[in-house]
Amino acid sequence: MDVKLNFTTFSGHDVDTTTHEGGTFHAQDGATITMVGTVIANNGAAGTPMECTSANGGLFLGNNNLAADTNCPGVIGVATFVDPVLADNDGLTLTHALLEGSNAINSYIGIDCPPTDQRGVARPIGGACDLGAYESSSLGISSGVTVSKTAISVGEGGATDTYTVVLTSQPTSDVTITITDDAQCAANAESLTFTSENWNMAQTVTVSAVDDVNLEGEHACTITHVVSSADENYASITLANISGTVSDDEVASSTEELLDNGGFEVAGISAGLPTNWTVQNPSGDKRVCPPNINNLYGGLCAFKFTGSTTDASKLTQNVDLTAHTFSAGDALTVSAYVKGNNPTAKIKVTLFVYYTGNATPSKTNLTIRRNATFTQHSLPVYTLSNGDISQIKLVFTHQSSAGTLWLDDVSLIHTIPAIVSRDDAMGLPTAPETHDGFRDNN
Ligand SMILES: [Ca+2]
Ligand SMILES: [Ca+2]
Numbered sequence: 001m002d003v004k005l006n007f008t009t010f011s012g013h014d015v016d017t018t019t020h021e022g023g024t025f026h027a028q029d030g031a032t033i034t035m036v037g038t039v040i041a042n043n044g045a046a047g048t049p050m051e052c053t054s055a056n057g058g059l060f061l062g063n064n065n066l067a068a069d070t071n072c073p074g075v076i077g078v079a080t081f082v083d084p085v086l087a088d089n090d091g092l093t094l095t096h097a098l099l100e101g102s103n104a105i106n107s108y109i110g111i112d113c114p115p116t117d118q119r120g121v122a123r124p125i126g127g128a129c130d131l132g133a134y135e136s137s138s139l140g141i142s143s144g145v146t147v148s149k150t151a152i153s154v155g156e157g158g159a160t161d162t163y164t165v166v167l168t169s170q171p172t173s174d175v176t177i178t179i180t181d182d183a184q185c186a187a188n189a190e191s192l193t194f195t196s197e198n199w200n201m202a203q204t205v206t207v208s209a210v211d212d213v214n215l216e217g218e219h220a221c222t223i224t225h226v227v228s229s230a231d232e233n234y235a236s237i238t239l240a241n242i243s244g245t246v247s248d249d250e251v252a253s254s255t256e257e258l259l260d261n262g263g264f265e266v267a268g269i270s271a272g273l274p275t276n277w278t279v280q281n282p283s284g285d286k287r288v289c290p291p292n293i294n295n296l297y298g299g300l301c302a303f304k305f306t307g308s309t310t311d312a313s314k315l316t317q318n319v320d321l322t323a324h325t326f327s328a329g330d331a332l333t334v335s336a337y338v339k340g341n342n343p344t345a346k347i348k349v350t351l352f353v354y355y356t357g358n359a360t361p362s363k364t365n366l367t368i369r370r371n372a373t374f375t376q377h378s379l380p381v382y383t384l385s386n387g388d389i390s391q392i393k394l395v396f397t398h399q400s401s402a403g404t405l406w407l408d409d410v411s412l413i414h415t416i417p418a419i420v421s422r423d424d425a426m427g428l429p430t431a432p433e434t435h436d437g438f439r440d441n442n
């Protein structure tokens with residue numbers, strides 16, 4: 001005898017899966033069972049459900065069926081979210097309702113489904129008929145890809161960020177999300193694959209900044225996604241890019257002036273004394289405002305040394321170290337504009353650097369001789385051997401035996417070098433091996 005099943009729902013036909021016969025359907029002795037739009041759900045989970053078995057020329061025909069046993073005809077997937085409870089869902093008989101998200105909803109491909117379901121509800125709802133005896137009022141969950149973020153924030157050599165990706169409905173075929181990163185950000189996956197099994201389990205992508213050696217400040221990166229699938233509902237989906245903000249760990253070189261009143265423009269408490277400077281011979285050596293225009297380099301005032309045969313007077317500034325931070329490798333650069341007309345004009349400039357715990361200063365100096373006009377002179381650049389400094393002192397020692405010597409626009413520049421950082425896993429290239437040049441003995 002032949003059997004035809006049209007839009008029928010079976011649920012919970014839990015059978016002994018080791019028994020050849022006695023599954024949901026068995027076709028024997030030339031009988032043909034035709035199944036269209038049929039749902040066989042909630043059968044035994046273990047083993048291979050023997051939902052469609054045949055012997056002696058028994059035959060199955062059909063299409064658009066949901067079943068766990070691919071011996072059944074026209075299987076398009078394993079039924080999901082079919083209510084195992086045979087319940088009063090209106091209509092003359094009890095029915096197994098399709099629950100929200102069931103892959104039976106709107107899954108019939110064809111136009112010849114029955115005009116009503118078992119309850120008398122008109123079909124289709126939501127654009128296509130549901131499989132089985134029950135037409136869900138749900139319009140179905142439309143296919144889609146949910147990306148948890150549109151923006152991420154990462155740091156070179158620092159923070160990573162993550163986002164998740166998940167599908168909104170069960171696909172009929174694998175869905176692949178291809179991930180493309182760029183020169184500034186790296187994603188830890190090139191693609192994600194969602195199957196009809198794991199489509200509702202979010203997958204996490206971790207993004208890190210590419211730690212380059214470029215000084216860029218805060219900059220941007222972009223992660224793009226391309227969706228591909230044999231499921232047409234997914235193949236047409238496009239996703240927005242993820243915008244990344246990348247913080248940089250390169251730091252530009254910077255400079256700061258350490259001297260105060262290097263132009264001698266600010267007066268001290270006593271007449272003739274420049275503030276922040278110590279003058280050893282204040283009766284002869286002083287700040288003059290305004291001097292003759294030729295004895296001024298900048299501003300309105302300059303400092304004048306009055307020479308004599310025994311002159312070894314000093315002009316000193318102890319740098320106020322508060323609010324300054326030093327590190328090994330930082331540079332100190334002294335420059336001064338000097339004018340001394342007399343043939344004996346001579347001044348020694350010395351930079352003293354005292355490291356904490358060491359009473360003996362480290363120093364650099366320069367002796368400047370006659371300059372008919374204001375001329376800039378710079379001391380050799382001093383590089384700090386460490387950043388733990390107790391005192392920095394700049395001293396001008398006047399050594400002219402006659403005439404005056406003018407000083408203006410003195411500066412002591414602290415240069416903090418640029419920081420270039422790359423601490424990625426590749427590391428630095430290793431040094432080439434050394435060879436002695438002899439074959440077989442290198
Ligand atoms: Ca970068
Ligand atoms: Ca950088």
Ligand SMILES: [Ca+2]
Pocket residue numbers: 263264265297298299300301302408409
């Ligand atoms: Ca000045």
Ligand SMILES: [Ca+2]
Pocket residue numbers: 156157211212213214248249250420421422
């Ligand atoms: Ca870097």
